[in-house]
Amino acid sequence: LWDVLWVVKHPASQRTDRILTTYDIRYIVLYKNMPDRPTQDYWLSFKGRPDFYRIPFENNDVLIAARRDV
DSSP states (O other), X not given: OHHHHHHHHOTTSHXXXXXXXXXXXXXXEEESOBTTBOOOOTHHHHHTOTXXXXXXXXXXXXXXXXXXXX
């Protein structure tokens, strides 16, 4: 859980890169809206970093981010 929180709060750090590589994470699913609870706007940090992430899917409720190959 600590790694998840780190990744969503620091999408462009070296530690995030290490976490994603260690666990072989290819896609990050971020919720924009949920019907039964409030959400954090973590997705804005990923969408705002096109140099680090591409967005293979997005709608009003979900954003899916994938790391760009380095």
